[in-house]
Amino acid sequence: MRAILVVNPQATSTTAGGRDVLAHALASQVKLDVVETDYRGHAMAVARSAARDGIDLVVAHGGDGTVNEVVNGLLADVAPAGAPPLAGGSATRTPARRGPAAAGQVPALGVVPGGSANVFARALGISADSFEATHQLLNALENDRSRRVGLGLADGHWFTFNAGLGWDADVVGRVAKRRGKQTTAGLYLRAAVRSYFRPPLGRPALTIHVPGEEPAEALTAFVSNTDPWSYLGERAIHLNPGCSFETGLGLFALNGLGLPTVFKHVRQALATKSNQRGRRLVRHDDLPMIRIDAAEPVNFQVDGDLVGQRTRVEFSSVPNALTVIV
Secondary structure, three states: EEEEEEEOOOOOOHHHHHHHHHHHHOOOOOOEEEEEEEOOOOOHHHHHHHHHOOOOOEEEEHHOOOOHHHHHHOOOOOOOOOOOOOOOOOOOOOOOOHHHHHHHHEEEEEEEOOOOOOOHHHHHOOOOOOOHHHHHHHHHHHOEEEEEEEEEEEEOEOOOOOEEEEEHHHHHHHHHHHEEEEEHHHHHHHHHHHHHHHOOEEEEOOEEEOOOOOOOEEEEEEEEEOOOEEEEEOOOOOOOOOOOOOOOOOEEEEEEOOOHHHHHHHHHHHHOOOOOOOOOOOEEHHHHEEEEEEEEEEEEOOOOEEEEEEEEEEEEEEEEEEEEEO
């Protein structure tokens, strides 16, 4: 088996010692090359080349951003055929398929967390401790154990756990401006409060289109590919408890952001047995497709990275998109 280990040395909890232990352990089972990333998009480029070169396994050692880049690289040449559009929408164009990946030989993905939240890995049951996660990965390789997972696709970007328009993307943007500081739960909480009271782009109205339903209005929209939506420290945040890697996408949108509404849903989100309900809530846990239109440009995030500003985004659920060694 040929494998590539992609390491982000700038990720929150990656260390040279941890990298060396992981590389040595993997090299005992596979023919391994190690690449350290040194610019944004580097992990995606490495993974894309790996898919075209017929590599069997790509292991991402970094945070959620590194994992997202690797996933987008692995699937860069095999985006699914365009699905029928929702009313008023446009079908997603399918890029040309090239190389071994086009024949269905997409490398498997391995993940050894090295970031702060590590949402995708934790949702799969992978330990947040890099040494324990390395042991889990080696055990899965020894026992030929893997799992097929569904992914989300939004505006040409694959996402593994969540995406969103509005408030959550505003928070992501604020946190991104403070890179270099330790990314902590407290930093995200402060960014959430500041973005709530001072939204950088205001609160443009959103119109949400889902199959079989009348359009719904909202002020912010969260899209999930699994549950939990994210983590606050050790605490899971549940927006769509019925969503998983085996279902369609989850939608959690609020058409009002008054403090009583926000506090109510924050309490529900942090509950051990969460079941989000409320008259201001638009929620679905298993959607094949979502389209969100904004009256004015709003911030758009994918897997915790700010992509930019959009007035329309189409989200699609892609079942069994990727093999993960777990």
